Amino acid sequence: MDSSMATPSIAADHRPAHLQLINVWKRFGPPERQTVAVRNVDLAIQPGEFVTLIGPSGCGKSTLFNMIAGLIAPDDDGSILLSNKVQQDYGLLGKVAFMPQRDLLFPWRTVIDNATLPLEIEGVSRKAARARAEALFPEFGLEGFETHYPHQLSGGMRQRVALMRTFLFERDLVLLDEPFGALDALTRSMMQRWLLDVWAKHRRTVLFITHDIDEAIFLGDKVVVMTARPGTIKCAERINLPRPRAASVTTTGEFIDIKRRLLAVVEEESLKTFGGATLA
Amino acid sequence: MVAGGVTWRDRLAVVIGLATLFIVWQAATMLFAVPDYILPRPLDIAWAIVERREQIWRALLFTLAETGAGFAIGALIGIGLAVCLVLIPPCEAVVMPLAVAINAVPSVAFVPLALIWFGLGMGSKIAMAVLAIAFIVLLNALSGLKKPEQGHIDLMRSFGAGRFGILWRLRLPAAMPSIVTGLRVGLGRSTIAVIVAEMLGAYDGIGQIVYQSTAQVDYLSVWAAVLTAMLGSLALYGCLVAIDRKLIWWR
Numbered sequence: 001m002d003s004s005m006a007t008p009s010i011a012a013d014h015r016p017a018h019l020q021l022i023n024v025w026k027r028f029g030p031p032e033r034q035t036v037a038v039r040n041v042d043l044a045i046q047p048g049e050f051v052t053l054i055g056p057s058g059c060g061k062s063t064l065f066n067m068i069a070g071l072i073a074p075d076d077d078g079s080i081l082l083s084n085k086v087q088q089d090y091g092l093l094g095k096v097a098f099m100p101q102r103d104l105l106f107p108w109r110t111v112i113d114n115a116t117l118p119l120e121i122e123g124v125s126r127k128a129a130r131a132r133a134e135a136l137f138p139e140f141g142l143e144g145f146e147t148h149y150p151h152q153l154s155g156g157m158r159q160r161v162a163l164m165r166t167f168l169f170e171r172d173l174v175l176l177d178e179p180f181g182a183l184d185a186l187t188r189s190m191m192q193r194w195l196l197d198v199w200a201k202h203r204r205t206v207l208f209i210t211h212d213i214d215e216a217i218f219l220g221d222k223v224v225v226m227t228a229r230p231g232t233i234k235c236a237e238r239i240n241l242p243r244p245r246a247a248s249v250t251t252t253g254e255f256i257d258i259k260r261r262l263l264a265v266v267e268e269e270s271l272k273t274f275g276g277a278t279l280a
Numbered sequence: 281m282v283a284g285g286v287t288w289r290d291r292l293a294v295v296i297g298l299a300t301l302f303i304v305w306q307a308a309t310m311l312f313a314v315p316d317y318i319l320p321r322p323l324d325i326a327w328a329i330v331e332r333r334e335q336i337w338r339a340l341l342f343t344l345a346e347t348g349a350g351f352a353i354g355a356l357i358g359i360g361l362a363v364c365l366v367l368i369p370p371c372e373a374v375v376m377p378l379a380v381a382i383n384a385v386p387s388v389a390f391v392p393l394a395l396i397w398f399g400l401g402m403g404s405k406i407a408m409a410v411l412a413i414a415f416i417v418l419l420n421a422l423s424g425l426k427k428p429e430q431g432h433i434d435l436m437r438s439f440g441a442g443r444f445g446i447l448w449r450l451r452l453p454a455a456m457p458s459i460v461t462g463l464r465v466g467l468g469r470s471t472i473a474v475i476v477a478e479m480l481g482a483y484d485g486i487g488q489i490v491y492q493s494t495a496q497v498d499y500l501s502v503w504a505a506v507l508t509a510m511l512g513s514l515a516l517y518g519c520l521v522a523i524d525r526k527l528i529w530w531r
Binding site for chain 1: 439
């Protein structure tokens, strides 16, 4: 009975987390000259939640990401749980849909063959894979470009192909590492709204890295802020802006209040990274 | 697609180039009355080819067969070895110094050994062609297979691809341009190796004609054989360019 009295955000946290990080550390180098990239990260993401992660550059975001993707093993201090199951080192490979910063399309494959790459690796027949990809082309705004090669596409289109490839790798957890970082502001804001549409339709759990506060607030159910290196979670803020969100939401008082609060935190951390070098 | 195909203009340019060369050559040899044993006239050489067509044609087929067989076997060995080294990285430290050492010696230095081991027939020529091409293809294929950066490899891993999946879907296609370069260089080298081996001991082939005609002071036949070999190599090279287009279709 008590749980029904709780605020929605607390109630949400009582469900079993889709992804849970408990005391995750990553250190590089030999013991005497060790650098700590990520320290003591605790993070829980609920099923279907859109969580955005911001932090100063070089704070270990990508290291954290690579650990969640299973590409590098976290140190033995803590563990990563997917659907409440503790994951072995590299056990997450093939369980998480991971999209790195760059589109990493293969120049020798056409758009459709790039998109179906993960299905091919899973052993889906070429015909079935193509049929599934073709159904997504209109939604991803790539209709008519199936047989083009990547070098014939614009940056925004290449990024959509990469996103389609990630989506065709049908995993409930999607990791996106600054997917719109290299796009111009106009294209980026269009891609953000489009991504929210796609997400609303498919309802995957999303962890989205960015260094753009506006983007983090606009997209996320929850914004998580990382500290300067060695990175850990500084704070998390639940974003209760109504969905679906229009571009105009970024000019509301509520949005600006959240932004002011987060900006203060992020600035403080950025200064720490910066401070040693220039402000000393 | 914007493929860099060979246009009729390119072909015309080659024909014009060759025609100019032969006309100037013909004119110069006639004008300065150059003796035959120094530089025969192109028309005389052409006539010599027509006269000896049966012998030259048989020799050319012989040489081409040896080169082709050696090229195919050597290319397969080179690519296969490179694939093994990429799949089992510790082997590289053992094999590569050996490969580099063997490759450092001009392959024609091994001709006498090849003749002793494989006899005067086709075997020794094929072995020489294999030797001439296998290492250059190995070196190129290896550097090509290692070209994909960590980001691409990580992407494949995140999709659950294993070593073979990464090899087949990422490394091999990425290596194609390097492999093709290796094949081109290797083709030239194996042609040289075969002809030199034929000169040092063979029952037939272009190299043998060159050797015998030189011994008989028949310079016209030497030139006829050399010119035929040139045309044969050009044809082989043309085939290779066509194959290249299939192998690197996305350019």
